[in-house]
Amino acid sequence: MKTMYSKLPNIGTTIFTVMSNLAKEHNAINLSQGFPDYPISPVLVDLVTKAMQDGYNQYAPMTGLPELRNALATKMEKLYQSTINPDSEITITPGGTYAIYTAFTTILQAGDEAIVLEPAYDSYIPNIETNGAKAICIPLRYPDYSVDWELVKASISHKTKAIIINSPHNPTGYIWSKDDMLKLDEITRDTSIYVISDEVYEHITLDGRAHESVLKYPSLFARSFVIYSFGKVFHTTGWKMGYCVAPADLMKEFRKIHQFLSFTCNTPMQVALAQFLTHESEYLSLPAFFERKRNLFLDLLSDLPFTIHQKAQGSYFQLASYEKINHMPDKDFAIWLTKEHGVATIPVSAFNHDGKDDKLIRFCFAKQDETLELACQRLGKLI
């Protein structure tokens, strides 16, 4: 029999699945994969239930329910002073990851190049390669993970068709400054480079920082696909609901791909989300909610032999160095910590295509206080 040809010969099971399975197997506290362990709003649950009972159980329009797109346009106008046409510039998708894949597929042809800043969310490079294109990987500056713009500039060639950016950043918690956005605008202006801006953590900005959305920069937005996820906003990662915002000419092409991938997504969730978006405090309270969690977690960690090079500025992840504990490769360390100390984390090398290992692990602090406390109690044995 012929061997199955692989489009992604170097890809195995993602580290998130590996660590979550290992956590289950060893009854470890799971601070690895990024999902909350606390309940979602009962109001939202009631709204979905009611939508199902009211008969919203058949296909929604391909672009998403108009009520939801309208609510999102209103939200973006308020937050980013950006006038988005809900009919031609927003598409509701089954999650942010799907929207990223669809944007890459819209842009890329075989032989093109796409720039990825590493460490990076693990779907970006496989998405680029599935489209027959090449990922050009640029390291962010260790240990603060700021962008080396000279390196980005030097990596642009006539083949560059896309750059994907992510702020607030997973896994480092870095937040892009206004200056970063202006630099991106400057170096991509008058090129044929499209920007995919992964803004799924838009509301998780800490210590009074602002989220610099591409939507705030009209000339940049003119060549961008901006990606959001309801999973991160309403603590509903298991719903896999998100959306893409792009200028009408770009969105027209995005929708051609979308209509033959999933065509549409979950109708009762869309009905509920459209109504729930009027509860502004749900997302406006997220910075304070997560800042308290990060501070609690850092406080608990301060008694343990981890080193924090930089407090998370945004997202719900905190990186920590274990150099005072041992010098294992980070993957081995994460596995050892799960098996021997009952706490699962993610090794940061998993976010680098070449496995570059700065001996760091990523903790997710989107957990109940008791979970964070129990995890740190277990880690107390490291002292």
Ligand SMILES: Cc1ncc(COP(=O)(O)O)c(C=O)c1O
């Ligand atoms: C940086 C980043 N982008 C996209 C996503 C995906 O969002 P979704 O669950 O809506 O696909 C995640 C989820 O962890 C993420 O961390």
